[in-house]
Amino acid sequence: AFEGKPEVENLLRTDGSFTMEDIQCSNNRVSFSGVLYINGMYLSGGEIKGVHCFSTELPISDYINVDGAAEGMYTYFTSNVSSLTCRVINGHKLTYRAVIDVEVTVYETAQCRYVCSVDDIPVNQQRFNRISVECVPVRVHDSITLRESLNLPMGKPNVEEIICRDVRLSSMDSKTGENSVRLSGDLNVSILYKGEGESNPTEL
Numbered sequence: 028a029f030e031g032k033p034e035v036e037n038l039l040r041t042d043g044s045f046t047m048e049d050i051q052c053s054n055n056r057v058s059f060s061g062v063l064y065i066n067g068m069y070l071s072g073g074e075i076k077g078v079h080c081f082s083t084e085l086p087i088s089d090y091i092n093v094d095g096a097a098e099g100m101y102t103y104f105t106s107n108v109s110s111l112t113c114r115v116i117n118g119h120k121l122t123y124r125a126v127i128d129v130e131v132t133v134y135e136t137a138q139c140r141y142v143c144s145v146d147d148i149p150v151n152q153q154r155f156n157r158i159s160v161e162c163v164p165v166r167v168h169d170s171i172t173l174r175e176s177l178n179l180p181m182g183k184p185n186v187e188e189i190i191c192r193d194v195r196l197s198s199m200d201s202k203t204g205e206n207s208v209r210l211s212g213d214l215n216v217s218i219l220y221k222g223e224g225e226s227n228p229t230e231l
Contacts, residue, residue, distance in 0.1 A: 032079055033071035034118025039078065040191075041067035043111040045087070045127050052093075052100045057131045059104060060088040065111070065123060068191050072118065077221070078229065080190045087127075096133050103132040177216065183230055184222030190229070193217040 047061040063085045071077050110126035199212040
């Protein structure tokens with residue numbers, strides 16, 4: 028994470044996110060794997076101090092005990108990095124502690140035979156059972172990669188080093204078509220960077 032970068036003196040900010048890549052349902056267990064992304068800003072040491080950034084990716088594999096889970100069941104997975112703390116060990120090494128909240132919902136597929144109506148039998152001689160029905164006609168998992176070039180506004184200095192970046196998706200919308208689903212939204216990108224030149228101005 029710090030290859031070719033100045034040593035760390037003080038951490039200014041850290042944040043993390045978890046992306047699930049694979050999930051498997053087995054006997055009373057749901058196993059999952061993914062990547063924990065950690066990004067941060069820090070103040071470098073030495074006579075000339077500056078603000079710099081770092082980022083790293085850490086693979087994670089774990090499982091959750093789910094009573095009644097079995098192979099072939101449909102699973103719904105959500106996660107959130109609720110806590111992330113980092114501590115400086117030395118100028119080029121950090122230790123971290125992350126708490127990832129994970130929620131898994133398992134759906135079972137079953138076949139039932141039922142009678143929709145009975146004639147000439149009193150209600151007190153009939154037995155009723157309420158069945159909750161979930162319809163999942165298709166399940167698709169896909170990843171979308173966007174690559175675009177951003178031009179700096181007029182008057183902004185050239186980029187020497189990116190300090191931090193923030194990417195957010197808003198105005199999300201989806202429409203179904205014939206054998207397809209169309210997704211649309213606005214991607215808001217903000218970049219804090221150190222400009223070229225002797226003064227090294229920080230620009231947003």
